[in-house]
Amino acid sequence: MTERILEHPVLGSLEAGKTVTFTFNGLEYEGREGEPIAAALLAAGVRTLRHHEESGKPRGIYCNIGHCFECRVEVDGIQGVRACLTPVRDGMAVRESGVLPSPVRDWRKNNA
């Protein structure tokens, strides 16, 4: 789907790097050591990093430099980690936090 830019006419060849293995939603992926989770996943063809906590709609990276928090994921059990800022590590377990309960909205549907 997407691909790595191995040769660049101005920036040159992509330096050989160490490959690390991590999981996203339980599936195994490979990334380049030191690159952010979001870059490793995009290179593997994964654009959807989470589903919105309330609406359940798919979301991916937006600003890619930590401002917008659109890429928040759960990393090794810690929620709200920005996939665009966090370098991928060997053995890292990344998952989306998923849709959260919205009891007030659900209650309102039948009662308000």
Place this chain on the structure above:
Amino acid sequence: MRDLIIIGSGPAGLTAAITAAEHGLDVLVLDEYHKPGGRLLGQLYEEPGGTWWNGIEESRKLAERAGVLGLDIRLGKSVHNIEQVNSSWLVHADCETFEAKSLLLATGAAEAPVAIPGWTLPGVMSVGAAQVMTNVHRVKPGKRGVIIGVNVLSSAIAMELKIADIEVAAIALPKTNQVNGSASNPTEVMNALLHVSHMAPSLFVKMGSKLMKNDFMKKMGITFYPKNGVRMWDIPVMLRKAVIRIEGTDQVEGVTLATVTADGKVIPGTEEVIGCDFVCIAGGLYPLAELAALTGCPFYHINELGGFVPLHSQDMRTPLDGLYVAGNITGIEGAKVAMSQGKTAALSIAKDLGQDIADTSLSEAVRQISSTRTDAHIQFHPEVDAGRRKLQEYWDLHDAEKRKVMV
């Protein structure tokens, strides 16, 4: 206690850190990114004379110099609060608190969005996001993209995508709505582009930018602007087509374009869908200044500088004791201006901490900012000088008030 904490390791922050360390100050640099360089990292453009400005290389040089000086740079640290207690600054970053006599905010800029239905779909990203993915991480944001928003930043990044062999199907305007304002008005966008015609020679040679100097010709130019755009680096720049919707179910599949009138109204029945797998939103940059707002520093909205900026002097002091600013937090300009501001800020800080800094070297540094601005290849706002003058007037007023109080 440390002499100085710098928040932001971009061109302004790193240059300030290097200058401060060279003057013997004990400096700590914090940045939430995992690499030093800030927005410098993604930059790549050809300068007049044919040399390339390679932001990754420039960042590496700055980081190397910082390394030689033994600077303490902590990356991956997000600052969420700052406070002035007695005469020192407390900086709260993640679970740690750092303390210093002076604080330099060099937090840079953020990208403004434009409002388009479908913009939350995976595959839609800010144009800067595509730049970083391409040039820094070396991962293609997609196979074929559409850029929404025609401005200096989007044109520069479109070319960078092109260099990396990524297809850009079109650069088009956003549709007119309550949010998008002048960014969706073809006539106003063209006026803004004429100021940067040297950056897009092929576009304006075709349109005859010299002929476009008067308002009548500008009006004619936009009226007869080709509906399918004028090609710049082989990318169609569409000033008479706007993206009215981003299409896709689980991710981007395309955009719906429509022809618009010279003032941006959609002409019904002209809608067409073009396919793409990523979309870049380019609403321009604005100063990222929330941390300055936490201190109670006065702010002014100056359009030419990109939005709200903290009040500061030419030598990068703010009205608060021990608080300084440098780089895009002071107004949107290029990396070289940011570097000269960083150097100036460091000299002011060293002087205020009692170091022996000659008045002449400080005024020379201030002069350097102006000359760097004049020579800048990319001018984000054509009236940036006027914006700087406005801010200086606010500073002078503030200064006069302060003197009155002291008397």
